[in-house]
Amino acid sequence: TKRVRNTKLTRHFLIGNTAHILPHPSFPSSPPDGHTKGWTVYVRPLPNGPDITTWLKKVQFKLHHTYADASRTIEAPGPFEVTETGYGEFGVEIRLYFAPEAGEKAVYREHYLVLAPWGESKDQMERTNEVKAERLETVEFNEPTVEFFKQMTSE
Numbered sequence: 001t002k003r004v005r006n007t008k009l010t011r012h013f014l015i016g017n018t019a020h021i022l023p024h025p026s027f028p029s030s031p032p033d034g035h036t037k038g039w040t041v042y043v044r045p046l047p048n049g050p051d052i053t054t055w056l057k058k059v060q061f062k063l064h065h066t067y068a069d070a071s072r073t074i075e076a077p078g079p080f081e082v083t084e085t086g087y088g089e090f091g092v093e094i095r096l097y098f099a100p101e102a103g104e105k106a107v108y109r110e111h112y113l114v115l116a117p118w119g120e121s122k123d124q125m126e127r128t129n130e131v132k133a134e135r136l137e138t139v140e141f142n143e144p145t146v147e148f149f150k151q152m153t154s155e
């Protein structure tokens with residue numbers, strides 16, 4: 001496959017989670033026994049940022065083994081997220097699968113779920129019953145295939 005030499009495509013996105021103490025309006029009123037939190041883990045574009053589904057085609061989230069069907073796969077157009085209830089924090093294993101034209105293997109990220117208020121907005125998180133923990137992520141396509149490069153630069 002022909003590649004564009006000395007060229008790198010960089011794309012930004014967010015990986016994170018939100019969480020709420022139950023009960024919360026976005027969750028069913030009778031969660032499984034012992035489940036005290038509701039949460040969503042996600043891979044998202046930046047606020048007002050460009051569409052990520054031009055390059056991101058599938059996301060696999062691997063949850064803690066205490067979940068039935070711990071492996072959750074979301075295909076484009078997404079949204080690339082998993083919503084669950086539970087009691088504890090754990091590292092979610094995330095695999096990002098790219099458009100076939102990219103000719104790139106899946107890449108791996110981990111997001112450690114945060115369920116308790118933290119940091120500078122701790123008080124606000126407590127007041128609003130919404131915890132959020134997210135970070136900016138980057139993928140780089142080095143010497144992209146000609147086809148993928150054309151597609152990405154003609155958006």
Ligand code: SLL
Nearest residue numbers: 064066067068086087088089090
């Ligand atoms: C902890 N190390 O003990 C962690 C484990 C387990 C998370 C967290 C419920 C799963 C289910 C759930 O929240 N598991 O009941 O389906 O804090």
